C-alpha cells in the first residue's frame with residue numbers, strides 16, 4: 001500500500017531535481033473507507049423510517065382513504081417514524097459539529113456536579129416511567145473544570161439515558177462523582193492533573209465482553225432491534241467519545257452479564273496548578 005509521489009523542484013539553476021516521497025496511504029484509505037461506510041450506514045438508517053412513512057401515506061391516500069379508524073391507528077406510528085428520523089438527523093449534525101471542534105480545547109468554566117444535578121433532574125420523569133430513580137452521590141466538593149457545559153450535559157444525558165433505556169425496570173441508576181487517587185495505567189497521561197471520575201452504573205442484562213471495544217463506533221449496536229425499539233440512533237456513544245476527547249478525558253466501560261454496566265468518564269478537574277495549563281493547552 002505504498003504510493004510514490006514525484007515532484008519536480010523549481011529548476012532555478014537549470015539542474016533537474018527530483019524529490020521522491022513515499023507516503024503510507026493505508027491510513028488515508030482507511031479513513032476514506034470509513035467515511036464511505038458512514039454515509040452508507042446513515043443512508044440505510046434514514047431509509048427504513050422513510051419507507052414506513054411512505055407506505056402509510058400511500059395506504060391513507062388509497063385503500064384507507066376516508067377511513068378515520070385507519071388514520072387514528074396510523075398517525076401515532078407515523079409520528080414515531082418521523083421522530084426517529086428527526087433524532088437521527090440531530091445526532092448526525094451533532095457528530096459533524098463535534099468533529100469540527102474536536103481539536104479546539106474548551107475554554108469556559110463548568111461545574112460537573114451542577115451539570116449532573118441538572119441532567120438527573122431533567123431525566124427523572126423518564127426514569128420514573130420505568131419505576132427507576134437516578135441517585136447521585138458527589139464525593140468531592142469542588143467539581144469545577146474547564147469545559148463546555150452544553151457538551152458535558154450531552155455526554156451525561158446520553159449515558160444516563162442509556163442506563164434508563166437498557167436498565168431493568170424498578171432498579172436505580174447510580175451516578176457517582178469522585179476523585180481519582182491513583183489513576184490506572186490507561187490514565188498515565190493525567191499524572192499531573194487532578195482527575196474526576198463520573199461513573200454511571202445500571203442494573204441490566206449487561207453487555208458481553210466482545211462488544212465492549214466496539215460500543216463507541218458509529219451505528220454499532222449489540223442488538224439492533226432492541227436498540228431501535230427503545231429509540232436509539234446508534235450514535236449516542238460515538239458522540240460521547242468525541243466530546244470526552246475534546247475535554248482531554250477518557251471513558252472506560254465495564255460490564256458484567258446479568259448484573260449491569262458501569263460507564264466511567266474521567267475528566268481533568270480544575271486546580272490552582274492546572275488552570276493555567278488547561279488554558280494554554
Ligand code: ADP
Nearest residue numbers: 162163166221222223227232233234235236237
Ligand atoms: P443507541 O442509540 O442504540 O443506544 P449508543 O451509541 O448510545 O446507541 O449505544 C450503542 C449500543 O451500546 C446500544 O445499541 C446498546 O446495544 C449498547 N449500550 C449502550 N449503553 C448501554 C447500557 N447502559 N447497557 C447495555 N447496553 C448498552
